[in-house]
Amino acid sequence: MTxxxxxNIGPSHPSTHGVCRIVVTLDGEVVVKAEPIxxxxxxGIEKMAENRTYLQVVPLTDRLxxxxxxxxxxxxxxxxxxxxxxxxxxxxxxxxVIVCELQRIASHMMGIGSTGADTGAFTAFMYAFAQRDxxxxxxxxxxxxRLTYNYVRPGGVSMDLPDGWVEQVRSFVxxxxxxxMELDTLLFGNVIARARLKGVGVLPADxxxxxxxxxxxxRGSGVNWDLRRDDPYSVYPRFDFEVxxxxxxxxxxxxxxxxxxxxxxxxxxxxALDQLEPGPxxxxxxxxxxxxxxxxxxxxxxxxxxxxxxxxxxxxxxxxYRMKVRSPAFCNLSVLPLLAEGHTLSDxxxxxxxxxxxxxxxxx
Amino acid sequence: MTLLxxxxxxxxxxxxxxxxxxxxxxxxxxxxARIQMRFGPQQIGPFGSLQMIADVPKLLFKEDIVPExxxxxxxxxxxxxxFGPVAVSMVVIPFTAGWAPLDTxxxxxxxxxxxxxxxxxxxxxxxxxxxxxxxxxxxxxxxxMISYEIPRSLAVLSIVLLAGSLRPLDVVEAWRWWxxxxxxxxxxxxxxASIAEMNRGPFDIPEAESELxxxxxxxYSGMRWASFMMAEYGSMIAASLFGAAVFFGGGWPFGGALxxxxxxxxxxxxxxxxxxxxxxxxxxxxxxxMSLCWKVLTPLAIVQLVIVGVVLPWL
Numbered sequence: 001m002t003x004x005x006x007x008n009i010g011p012s013h014p015s016t017h018g019v020c021r022i023v024v025t026l027d028g029e030v031v032v033k034a035e036p037i038x039x040x041x042x043x044g045i046e047k048m049a050e051n052r053t054y055l056q057v058v059p060l061t062d063r064l065x066x067x068x069x070x071x072x073x074x075x076x077x078x079x080x081x082x083x084x085x086x087x088x089x090x091x092x093x094x095x096x097v098i099v100c101e102l103q104r105i106a107s108h109m110m111g112i113g114s115t116g117a118d119t120g121a122f123t124a125f126m127y128a129f130a131q132r133d134x135x136x137x138x139x140x141x142x143x144x145x146r147l148t149y150n151y152v153r154p155g156g157v158s159m160d161l162p163d164g165w166v167e168q169v170r171s172f173v174x175x176x177x178x179x180x181m182e183l184d185t186l187l188f189g190n191v192i193a194r195a196r197l198k199g200v201g202v203l204p205a206d207x208x209x210x211x212x213x214x215x216x217x218x219r220g221s222g223v224n225w226d227l228r229r230d231d232p233y234s235v236y237p238r239f240d241f242e243v244x245x246x247x248x249x250x251x252x253x254x255x256x257x258x259x260x261x262x263x264x265x266x267x268x269x270x271x272a273l274d275q276l277e278p279g280p281x282x283x284x285x286x287x288x289x290x291x292x293x294x295x296x297x298x299x300x301x302x303x304x305x306x307x308x309x310x311x312x313x314x315x316x317x318x319x320x321y322r323m324k325v326r327s328p329a330f331c332n333l334s335v336l337p338l339l340a341e342g343h344t345l346s347d348x349x350x351x352x353x354x355x356x357x358x359x360x361x362x363x364x
Numbered sequence: 365m366t367l368l369x370x371x372x373x374x375x376x377x378x379x380x381x382x383x384x385x386x387x388x389x390x391x392x393x394x395x396x397a398r399i400q401m402r403f404g405p406q407q408i409g410p411f412g413s414l415q416m417i418a419d420v421p422k423l424l425f426k427e428d429i430v431p432e433x434x435x436x437x438x439x440x441x442x443x444x445x446x447f448g449p450v451a452v453s454m455v456v457i458p459f460t461a462g463w464a465p466l467d468t469x470x471x472x473x474x475x476x477x478x479x480x481x482x483x484x485x486x487x488x489x490x491x492x493x494x495x496x497x498x499x500x501x502x503x504x505x506x507x508x509m510i511s512y513e514i515p516r517s518l519a520v521l522s523i524v525l526l527a528g529s530l531r532p533l534d535v536v537e538a539w540r541w542w543x544x545x546x547x548x549x550x551x552x553x554x555x556x557a558s559i560a561e562m563n564r565g566p567f568d569i570p571e572a573e574s575e576l577x578x579x580x581x582x583x584y585s586g587m588r589w590a591s592f593m594m595a596e597y598g599s600m601i602a603a604s605l606f607g608a609a610v611f612f613g614g615g616w617p618f619g620g621a622l623x624x625x626x627x628x629x630x631x632x633x634x635x636x637x638x639x640x641x642x643x644x645x646x647x648x649x650x651x652x653x654m655s656l657c658w659k660v661l662t663p664l665a666i667v668q669l670v671i672v673g674v675v676l677p678w679l
Contacts, residue, residue, distance in 0.1 A: 007496045015575060029500070029650060120565055120647025126400035186644075192566055193646045345500070346649045349575045 018359035062148035071303035073152035092156035107304035155283035197252035201351035215306025221249030227302035385597035426586035445485035490580035501579025505570035516557035518665035565642035
């Protein structure tokens with residue numbers, strides 16, 4: 001046993017994918033203890049929401065999971081709609097599904113790409129980002145913004161699809177699965193990547209459930225749980241899709257099922273585009289200033305990182321009395337000390353990447 | 365007189381490495397960009413070829429930061445000793461038939477041994493930085509570079525055995541085309557071990573960007589940082605030149621000035637292959653790196669040596 005060293009990874013470090021500090025106790029290169037110190041990106045979004053009208057909170061939710069803003073928009077809007085009893089037009093629901101599945105692809109491309117960058121396969125990162133950029137450009141055409149969309153609004157979406165957008169999405173979806181196969185060969189088929197990812201950071205299924213992980217982190221361990229299928233919301237029951245599952249719960253499975261989820265998302269988008277019909281994209285007769293009756297509402301959706309829930313309490317005023325976000329990234333990050341123990345510093349970096357945390361959502 | 369020659373060749377080697385590094389960085393950026401579906405530098409000069417000319421003054425004028433707690437003297441001068449051995453090792457390379465800057469009977473040993481001094485300088489710079497990540501990087505580099513000396517030297521030994529001489533000029537002279545298939549394994553081992561020696565991907569574990577930020581030179585800036593980069597490119601150029609000379613017969617099938625051109629073309633091809641590997645493969649882990657060295661490359665190199673030894677009496 002050598003003398004233990006304490007190393008600070010972060011708050012600003014290439015592998016933390018944001019601002020997180022991880023205090024690592026090292027015995028040589030082996031991690032004895034890894035303790036994430038969160039809160040560097042805390043902006044008090046939940047408190048800020050209490051001083052804004054229901055509509056003004058939507059841009060705040062963009063800043064939660066800044067890699068998947070559409071989800072936070074949607075989760076919040078679903079909670080508001082439940083609270084105020086708003087019925088959303090069918091076309092708006094379809095558009096929401098399409099943009100959110102596109103967002104899942106964009107977000108997973110970031111996740112897989114950073115797994116590549118963490119293991120040193122920078123080319124895989126660039127390949128993934130090329131795909132992500134296609135999606136981001138689609139979003140730019142849709143709402144003028146590349147990162148913080150503010151697109152999904154209580155009662156519908158902010159505006160209808162621009163001309164020719166559907167065709168652009170179709171052509172993106174048509175080429176995406178082939179690009180995923182290429183990325184699969186490049187990254188997950190590589191002998192070094194397999195050696196680096198397989199058997200590293202194994203998360204057993206029961207631990208995954210006990211620590212409240214969700215999304216690809218839990219599904220990588222074989223936990224068969226996806227809100228789109230198991231607690232269906234919006235128009236998801238009308239689509240035919242699979243939920244990819246991992247077997248071993250290691251970094252390899254966690255990273256790789258993201259890739260298959262992207263392929264499934266393409267299927268969903270294709271079906272949604274087929275079923276998309278003209279109609280209004282906003283609920284009729286909404287007041288300019290929403291003031292729901294006193295009460296509370298919780299709703300959750302399957303975001304790219306897992307079950308993203310928003311809890312809202314109304315006291316009858318035009319501002320939320322309380323907002324609480326159930327953040328999947330926060331729960332997923334909580335298993336990091338368990339996974340990292342006994343692995344080397346190089347593995348720790350890969351494990352953080354495989355959990356795909358976004359600190360805007362962890363710290364809120 | 366000898367001193368003057370030594371000085372002149374030292375200046376020439378530094379100039380070669382510096383200009384080689386400038387061109388190498390540009391070439392690498394282009395190669396990497398093509399691999400990654402990008403264009404790379406293209407704004408300054410034709411095909412962005414003047415990009416590095418713009419980058420060098422930037423590096424020269426950057427603030428030279430010395431950390432408060434660093435061991436200042438060692439911190440400042442360690443980069444020189446990282447770069448120096450690489451430049452020195454280049455003098456024994458046979459650039460054309462019958463001519464090398466320094467003609468010595470132990471040239472091959474010299475080339476393999478002298479760059480190892482770099483390890484000490486790397487460890488010094490890592491330790492002097494007073495930074496945990498740098499220290500880890502320095503320790504990783506030491507373990508890696510010392511280990512990979514062995515398969516690398518064993519691989520070159522096959523050629524030495526065939527040529528019957530440690531003098532690079534003799535090796536180039538004795539070289540026959542059928543050595544290429546015979547020593548193919550040796551070349552692959554030399555190629556892999558050289559990449560590990562120069563700490564480039566997939567063996568860039570000491571400077572692993574995602575883990576140690578930049579490893580042993582994390583705290584360096586400006587020209588001191590650039591000398592680490594030049595050492596990396598210098599050892600890439602030196603290893604490629606040496607590989608082209610002893611494994612591919614230098615200027616073969618031409619002699620004279622055309623031979624030098626052929627040698628340079630072969631060198632560029634080997635360098636491009638090194639870049640290609642770097643931009644395709646992920647990075648190994650420290651323990652995997654060690655087992656690759658001791659469990660795969662070293663035994664293979666010995667097998668190659670035995671093959672050459674068995675064939676030798678029949679030649």
